[in-house]
Amino acid sequence: MRVIAGTARSLRLETIDTMDTRPTTDRIKETLFNIISRELPDCTFLDLFSGSGAIAIEALSRGAKQAVLVEQNRKAVDCINRNLEFTKLKDKARVITGDCVAAIDSLERSGLVFDIIFMDPPYGKLLEKQVLNRLASSGIVDKNTWIIVESDLDTEYDYLTDIGYEIDRVKKYKTNKHTFIQEIL
Template sequence: MRKKTVSKNSQNDGVIRIISGQFRGRKLPVKDVTGLRPTTDRVKETLFNWLMQDTRDATVLDCFAGSGGLGFECLSRFAKQTCFIELDRQASEQLNTNIATLKLTNATVINGNTLDILSHINEQAPFDLVFVDPPFRKDLAQPCCTLLEQNNWLTSCALIYVEVEKELDFSAPQGWQIIKEKQAGQVLCRLYQRNK
């Protein structure tokens, strides 16, 4: 699934490629971290076709950022601001390095446990576009979406992209409507719109 490249630090490190926008074609290094599952180019192309009119000027939250592929794609497409949350320290450091490489001033990284962070009331501006793409088979998507809904993380008409294993029994919070859905192999991709 992941393209591999040899680096000075690890033969298992990889790269992600930005597929469109101002950084189209740029390749960014990714640490080889347990559970990290960069979204494939094919799924990214589908997702960003869905979001074609929705990334410019959006405030974006990438809840399980990993490689940062989804958040960087939004930044390339002129999102107003993107916040990455990532538990793994090495992956977080790589996100900060990639932000510096692209000379971005509208991106931040929070190194920490997503569910712990979302369990606090968000006192900043809520987000227009949120990505929930957790490591598989850890039952993180459902509680993540519940916390997003409960704790002022979402604008009234926020778009929420959820990527889970297809066999997972996932149900979205009340008031979230599926507007797009696709299955790609073992992965189920859904785009919801919040109506509050």
Template sequence: MRVIAGIAKKSRLKIPRGWKGRPTADRVKESLFNILSPLIPGSCFLDLYAGTGNVGIEALSRGAQRVVFVERDKKAVRVIRDNLVHVGFSERAELLAQDVFLALRQLGGQSFDVIFLDPPYGQGLELPTLEAIERYGLLARGGVVVAESTRRQVLPGEVGWLVRYRQHQVGDTMLSFYKHGAVGEED
């Protein structure tokens, strides 16, 4: 696993030994950031179910101003800290070592330009996470929420005021993009 682009390009990132997680694959990450590239520079980015920190670190490398990582697995939290030190991004990162739903409630009142969620597959966490993001008003106007899931999992077109406006498939992975607004409305 490596950083694909930006100031930390080609830096190798650690994965916890014996960890059961599934880091976002490089080709999925590359597609994700090709789509999000105009939003990343200067953004506030929220990386939920952060795992190794792979996606949030990529955002920092590409110019995000700040990334908040949320991960509860103790091994993964240590690896995120190590990876942030390794690439020199600790100053622009905040790591919340706790459950995503508790973190979302605590982050209420803050807003993020990009929110990325990659919960463990098959546990049905995508919809409740999207509902909590909507409930606590965490998405900035003009911002984007991206949910990573298996392509077989169907995510809703609308979750409160979050509206899915795009889906992008990479192999068995589906990226679903949500924004503020009504169906067909453009920002």
């Protein structure tokens, strides 16, 4: 896995061997960043269920001004920190070790509002629903925030309108998809 573009272009990132993380392939990551490229310069980026940190590192490499990475797995957090050091992007990043909902509570107290929130939770556990419900009542999201969820192809989002969100677009791949979500305007 490598950084595709920007200041850290072509640098290889470390990953961890565990069943708890599934690194997003370079091809899927490139497609994702082609879609969001106009939103990246000077944005604040939140990466939930960060794994190796590759998505937030790519965002920082491409011009995001700040990224917060949230990961519960201690080995993954160590990997994130090594990758941030290696890419020389650590000064633009904050790493939070812990549960994503608890991290949202903490971030809400900081007054920070994110432009892009990306999450890649473990598939089939409905964690994205739990996080989206918490984000809906959170001050870290506003009408301009773009929430992107990576999930398996079978994940349904039929509850979104009930919590004030709508699907902006869906990009499907062979085994998974990215769902782009925003507040209902």
